[in-house]
Amino acid sequence: MESTLSHYFGYDTYRPGQKEIISRVLDHKNVLGVLPTGGGKSICYQVPGLMLGGTTIVISPLISLMKDQVDQLKAMGIRAAYLNSSLTQKQQKEIETQLRNGEIQFLYVAPERFDNAYFISLLQQLSIHLVAFDEAHCISKWGHDFRPSYQDVIHKVFALPQDFTIVALTATATIEVQKDIMERLNIGKNDEVKTSTKRRNLVFQVNPTYQRQKFVMEYVKEHKNAAGIIYCSTRKQVEELHEALQSNDINSTIYHAGLTNKEREAAQNDFVYDRVRVVVATNAFGMGIDKSNVRFVIHYNMPGDLESYYQEAGRAGRDGLNSDCILLFSERDIGLHQYFISSSKADDDYKDKMGEKLTKMILYTKTKKCLEATLVHYFEPNEKLEECEQCSNCVIENKTYNMTDEAKMIVSCIARMKQKESYSVIIQVLRGEDSDYIRYCDYNELSTHGIMKNYTTSELSHLIDELRFKGFLNEHDEILTCDQSVKDLLGGQVEIFTTPFKRKTREKVNINTVEGVDRALFDELIGVRKQLSESLSIPPVSIFSDFTLEEFAKRKPETKQEMILIEGVGSYKLKHYCPMFLEKIQSYKSKI
Known part of the structure; x- marks a missing residue:
């Protein structure tokens, strides 16, 4: 691998993620690579393509992109070509002849080319060991550059008779888009290679x-x-x-x-x-x-x-x-x-x-x-965060509120919980709220239960977010845990500052209530949840927690756009559960 990289590309070492992707391809595993722009995605199919031999098919979205890649490969002595509408009939015939003779190592094509039966027939005659989907986010309907032709081409690729490996590469794909790509291209969950989206320059x-x-x-x-x-x-x-x-x-x-x-x-x-x-x-x-x-x-x-x-x-x-x-x-x-x-x-x-x-x-x-x-x-909710200290928000001198005491209280509360919890549960415990779940976990017995009862939910969210973005708290699948760095916080070695946040009049939190909750509406939403629970045979709290329903009853959202902003509402729940709750809220408001 290193000798191929050095011989053709002039690099001594691989960039992060490249070697892992290439190794999987050489082991004949379909793989998705998510590397940042400038991270060297093309090498992830060019090196294994050279090592596997035959013709590597590269599916690419733009004519200009194909031309640039082919020119670069030719400049390194690698036999490459593209087939697209910019070529004359004579030029296309010459390339087709070279392909049949095994003279082309990399062929770049747009997905629409697979609509041509003659082209499919040509591919069936070639020695193909690798197919690369460049700019793979175009495959997913939820990707920002979705192209239906990128989806349509997949079954045509899989129908080819050769035994080949697939590599998909992109720089910008959310978790949802990554999963969609992997499902469509038959890529195993352990065959995704991601590097950080951070580019400190x-x-x-x-x-x-x-x-x-x-x-x-x-x-x-x-x-x-x-x-x-x-x-x-x-x-x-x-x-x-x-x-x-x-x-x-x-x-x-x-x-x-x-x-x-x-x-x-x-x-x-x-x-x-x-x-x-x-x-x-x-x-x-x-x-x-x-x-x-x-x-x-x-x-x-x-x-x-x-x-x-x-x-x-x-x-x-x-x-x-x-x-x-x-x-x-x-x-x-x-x-x-x-x-x-x-x-x-x-x-x-x-x-x-x-x-x-x-x-x-x-x-x-x-x-x-x-x-x-x-x-x-x-792009990666589970990645450890840290402040870059150079963006327009980091350099502005508006973080004047010393939140060190609050930070210690939040960290102490999380550390005392018997299991890892989400934002919403942590906030409920800090505010001293009561629920079946809190009692079940004995969180109401903690010394930190209600330690921040004079803070609103939004204020606590602000403080917890600050700790998350400074790297004192880590998040994995929406669950928060303390980072090792909290030792310095608890030991008094560091102070934490944030932007001043508005405070409401301090009022004692009533047990099992949130300021501003419409109790009549809340009870009706409980009924909706119960109905959904019975029809779907899943526990009520798996649909929405009491905390989320109280937020519904407080804010009374009327659209999905308003609902997605509420803690505990994700894309799946927005689509499958929220319509019934929205209907109930609208019906309730019409009677007021």
Whole structure:
């Protein structure tokens, strides 16, 4: 493995995750690799492809991406080709002849190519040991770049007669998308290789400025020798910003789907070959662009989801040097994405999912927590978090409230519990609340039961989140545990500061109640839960805890978008359980 890497690619060692993926492929195991942008995903199929011999089929989404990869392989003396609509009939015939003669080691194709019966017949004649799905998030309906053709091609690949291995690779996939890919490609749960999404050379910033164009002009002038991408939501904004840059003597180009293929190719080449240093574009630009020295990516508008944002922002700093990822946020951006979702012809499940993703994107723009840690937590909820100390939230000096005493109380409470618990249970114990579960676990007997009874649920959530994002608490499958670092906290070696949070008038917590809960509605929701429990033959608390039902009775959500923000509501429960509760809440409110 190392000799192949050194001989063809000039590297002495593998990057994190690469060797594990390649080893599984060589052991003839289907594998999913989730590596960050710039993490060297292509090597994960190129090295084993060279070692296994024959022709490796690479399914790729974009013509520009195919061309870049083929040019790079040819430059290393590796025989590679692509088949797509950019080739003439004569060129395609030449490549088909080379394939039959075993002269091509890597063949890049779009998934739509498999709709061609002649192409399928050609593949059946080849010696194929490896099939690679590049940009594999396109397979999943829940991925941000979903392409139905990526799903449709799977059964055609599996129908090929050769005994081959499958490797799927992506940089941006949530846990849900990862599971979907693995199920569709028959990848075992132990054959997923993930590395951290952290890229410490990227400096994330959120700027809610109302003077976006002015900010861009000033930033680009201050970074006059830096290459960068500026993403806009619409073609009109792309053209307006481009004109403003040109009028300020800033050499830039534009890229969007309204241009001809020739115009887009010229713009891309001008940027890649440093003839212009700034490209203003819609999200049509960027996938597979081989330019490692992009020093900044500015989002002129908020994207609709964090996957799109992170993939686009991740095109900065692929050479490992410090680069800026700046999101300019306006409340008006929210309305545009809500319009995109509501006017979509997709089914309701898909619209609901896009609404959830938009909510998470909005929360990113509002959070006071570390931006890098927020992104890491979104893609890998179980990963240990730590503050980057360089994003716009980490450097701002607004954490003036000393929460060390509260932190010690929270940690002491968690340490005394006889088993690992979730956010909601920990908060209930700290507030001194009562429930069947708390009594069953004897948590009402703990010395820490009610130790923070004067704090509201939202205040405790804020404090616990601060501990989580600073790495004092770790999370695994929504269960919180203390990190080793809490010893320094309890020993008095460290102090913890957070942003000041609003306090309500301190009132004693009534047993088995939460401030503001509508008890009549709560009782009706209990009835709904009981009905669901009996029909599904599962325990009531497995549907929703009392804590979650009390939150329903307090907030009275009327939409799924409002419900997903409540503790204890996940995507599955939102889809399968929430409609009955929403119907009950709406019915109850109509009678008031």
